Amino acid sequence: MEVEYNIAGRILAKEGSRVISLAEILASPEAGSGATCAADLSEDVLSAYCKAVSAQNACKVYLWKDREEYGNANVFNGGSDYEVVNEVCFLCIYDSGCEVLRERTNCWNEKIDAVVSYNV
Template sequence: MDYEYSVIGSISCSEDALAREKESSEFMFKSYTFLLRKFNKQISARLCNCADCQNISEEDVKEVCKQLSIKFVCPVSMRKGYEVYGNANVFNGGSDYEIIEEKWFKVEFDNGFEKR
């Protein structure tokens, strides 16, 4: 079995804010570096170091989401989670290597206020 950890987010900023942003930039929080990239009229956020994805706390993910929503004055959603890949659906002597388990923590802020 293989584990894939990730911390990702979406920043739904205005067209003006999107136009002011570079194609890609970095956002630092504590010792964590997030890559921000323009994608489909939004900005995607991704934690750069794979080892950090496993170790960053849910509270830190929540704070990053809040800070990005304040910075861009818009809704931001973040997810931290993992997917477990393994053999599943064994039929006729064959098997598929696919996601057999996943767990996600999700949070969303709008201009610094948590949405529930």
């Protein structure tokens, strides 16, 4: 079984929106020196990073981590499909350093879709 992590975010500042990359999060003080990949970043670390960036920029910041487990599913007539069999999605939103939302869902959190294509 393979596990895939996706971590991304977006800063929604008055000057314009900007994507937050995994490399940027890993290089931050909140991630600590032991974090080298997405799997190393806990929800608490991501929330701390989101809060810090939000306070620093005095704006709304979205940050999400999606964990997908791939495996065999939907076996019919001796065949199989290799697809996502388990998913956990974490989303946190801070506005000027104040927590707006912090939640975990067992599927893709559709609240993220509105932010992915957001342009200020």
